[in-house]
Amino acid sequence: MDPVKILKRAWHILWSYRALWVFGLILALAAGSASSQGSNNSNYQYNRNDTPQVNMTPEDVKEGFKEFQREITQLFEEGIPEEGITGEALTAFLWVIGGFVLFMMVLGIVMAVARYVSETAVIRMVDEYEASGTQMTVRQGFRIGWSRSAWRLFLINLIVNLPGIALMLVLLSIGVGFYFAIVNGTADFTALSVVSTLVLAFLAIFVVVILSIVLRLLRHFFWRISVLEDAGVGESLRRGFAFVLENWKSVGLMWLVMIGLGIVWAIASILLIIITIPLVIVTVVIAVLIAALPFLLFVGIFSTFLAGWLPWVAGFLFVAPLFFTLAFSPWLLLGSWQAVYTSTVWTLTYREIKALPNGKVEVQEIPAAS
């Protein structure tokens, strides 16, 4: 297998097959929404010098929670008189927030469906292009993407993310344990217990992160076997694992190269983001003009039962997804290219390895005609 040849071919496909960009945009949008919900990787480390040490006792914590409850109850009973906002308006605003959360959940589901349909479409379109040289339209892409394979990709992704989910649950349960230990006054954070907890937590996180990295690599092949060989979830996992095990040198090489390219892309994208700032200013203006009408419409509706600045905030919340998508569309396009390029590279890698003399893929037996 020649990784350089694959990278060059994927680059050529990215620029010559524009229909893929549409699916790339959906993938970039879905990835953006997922990462904004997922990690908040602040590099800031708390320091004892930054803020005075609180030294709370369990009673302080209990009292703090009660105080917070009292303040919230008072806020919703009295409202914010100086801003002309009544308690009833605040309660209504809370309902609007609930509606917004529901709206975002529905949007999240729609985006998830669109994401897996797009993943399927990109894999099939690239495979078809390589096999026959024919380029599909966006409509054809959606048609081949909207299939059972898209659902399978979702299930495979869920399985791949299971170790991460398990780790989150374990850390959450430890956090809850700490919380109750503090509230009940049974907390005894001695040096030994802290160190042993830290060592265990470190090992757990380290192992799960490594496992997740390996599973994410395997996922490329699980997905391609599911889409291109029309295999079920279990079969894709089994055959994908066997495929990678049998061709671990080629797969490992491609993986290392792709990580390196990811770093290069991260640096390049910082430069591109800076370069495209003038363009983004233009798209922000366009987004303001387009989003203004629905924004005013929402503000008008919310003004019927909200007071003060609340209708403006509520209106902005509902228009924000549209506004940000339009405003930062140039940067979204960069993400789209990255998504399409990555998917294309792995599809070509799968095809290339499969074509190798020792690249064995189980071929399903064709049932004999009766």
Add this chain to the structure above:
Amino acid sequence: MSNHVTEWLNAYLDGELKGGRLHQVEEHLAECEACQTELESLQGLSNLLQEVPAAEFPSAERFVTQVNLLLPQKRTAPSRPQLFEIGWWMIPVSLIAVWVFISTAVLLSKVVSAADNFGLLDDTTSAWISSSSETADVTTTLGRVGVLSGDSLQWAERSESYTRNLFPQIVWQVAVALLYIVWLAVWWARRTRQEQVPLLEG
């Protein structure tokens, strides 16, 4: 006499016949002279073959080696030491492992610092953690000298403390990324050179 048992004689001689077939052949041989002669002939041939010394055939591996030596030889590049090759591929793998290791350590240190800030740790642990944390030494000194005071001193202290925490994290991440890119560049260059060598030779 008809129904000769010629076809069974080899098997009879090797002791492979049993039951009814053996009985049939023995009965026939007792009466048929032609078959007796044929049996004696086979017996003689067998004895003759046993007397001839067995030919010495080379082993399969040796045979393959001999054939390979006779084939026209292709010029092969001198192979690199295997240890070097393994080490070469271990560079990016180690960099990834280092990155995961340090990221995990930084994440945990954040959690511990936050717990310490909220006073959840006892004095011993707290002292142990605070001994490893950075302090705003430069601005404190500037404050003592009288260069900074009041709000500006406080702001400078916070900035220094923040930078001291942030800077090492940026440095190690950039260092790992740069090392990885250097490895990738060298790999790419090696690959390109390997591709060009046959072209030049051709």
